Amino acid sequence: MNSIITLWRGLGAAVLLIISIAQLNAAKLPIFTIINAGLGKQFGLKVHQSENQSALFKVSTPYGKVLLNQRITDSDYAGIFSLEMLQEGEYVFTLETQVNEIRQPVELTRRAILYQLSQRQIVHFPEVILKGRQLDVNFVNPNRAQFTIKLLNRGEDVLYQEEFTGLDDIEKRLNLLELPRGTYHLQMVTLADCWRKEVILE
Numbered sequence: 001m002n003s004i005i006t007l008w009r010g011l012g013a014a015v016l017l018i019i020s021i022a023q024l025n026a027a028k029l030p031i032f033t034i035i036n037a038g039l040g041k042q043f044g045l046k047v048h049q050s051e052n053q054s055a056l057f058k059v060s061t062p063y064g065k066v067l068l069n070q071r072i073t074d075s076d077y078a079g080i081f082s083l084e085m086l087q088e089g090e091y092v093f094t095l096e097t098q099v100n101e102i103r104q105p106v107e108l109t110r111r112a113i114l115y116q117l118s119q120r121q122i123v124h125f126p127e128v129i130l131k132g133r134q135l136d137v138n139f140v141n142p143n144r145a146q147f148t149i150k151l152l153n154r155g156e157d158v159l160y161q162e163e164f165t166g167l168d169d170i171e172k173r174l175n176l177l178e179l180p181r182g183t184y185h186l187q188m189v190t191l192a193d194c195w196r197k198e199v200i201l202e
Contacts, residue, residue, distance in 0.1 A: 029122065030055055032095045032102050036113045041084050043113050047077040047095065058094045059083065062105070067091075083108055100124045126188045128197045133177045135199060137188065139170040149174075150187040151199070159184070176201060 028050060035044030049055055053075070059068040067086065070079070072095075083091075086108060093104040093115075101123050106115040124140040139147055144166050151160040151174065159179070164170050176199075184199040 029100065029102065030095060030097065032104070034093060034104065034106075034113070034115060036115075040111055041086070041108060041113070042080060042082045045077070045079050045081060047072050047074075049075055049077075049097070051075050053097065056094075056096045058092075058096065059086075060092050060094065062090055062092060083113070098125075099127075123193060126195055126197075128186060128188075128199075130199060133175065133179075133201065135174040135176055135186070137170070137172045137174070137186070139188070141168050141170055144168050145190040145192070148187075148189045150189070152185045152187060154183060154185075156185075 030047055030049035030053070033046040035046065045057060047055060047057070049072070055072045057070045057072055058066050059081075060066045068081070068083075070081075088108050088110060091106050091108055093106055095102045103121040103123065104115055104117075105119045106113050108114075122142075124142075127136075127138040129136040129138075135151075137149055141147060141164075147164045147167070147170055149160070149162050149164075149172060150158055152158055160174060162172065164172075179201055181201050184201065186197045186199050188195045188197070
């Protein structure tokens with residue numbers, strides 16, 4: 001009898017370990033390297049990510065206008081890009097995955113692409129899970145940014161709103177039992193970012 005209990009405990013622990021490893025791999029940041037070896041407005045890019053992962057590399061203005069993008073599906077990627085068509089000034093290099101993104105502000109000059117690793121930002125995306133009429137929102141927030149959740153109907157009326165401040169991990173469960181069937185929108189906002197998720201209640 002004890003051996004059966006021990007076996008079930010062992011299997012349960014193995015399942016939890018597999019789930020934990022999967023979650024860690026999903027949240028693991030890719031290695032994102034910019035190579036500027038006196039190439040003027042050209043630069044090299046290296047990305048190392050987990051197997052079966054995909055990332056999107058973007059060059060954009062500080063206001064979010066995307067000027068160049070490249071989908072990366074290889075676990076080890078290396079490429080050379082030219083920004084000769086862009087004027088000198090400030091831009092942002094972004095590597096976006098399914099669960100987070102790495103943002104690197106850069107300055108483009110005639111002779112080089114200048115950047116400081118200390119200015120690099122990592123932004124985690126909120127996780128939204130709908131189970132029946134329960135809606136879970138999880139947000140990893142190491143910078144303790146102000147985080148606001150709003151639930152809106154199709155007419156953009158605010159049905160629910162809550163603001164979180166000073167928290168590095170946010171977990172919120174919304175009970176939607178009293179709402180009629182239909183399509184709603186969940187809006188999640190920090191001072192720098194805004195995410196919008198469609199919620200369909202059956």
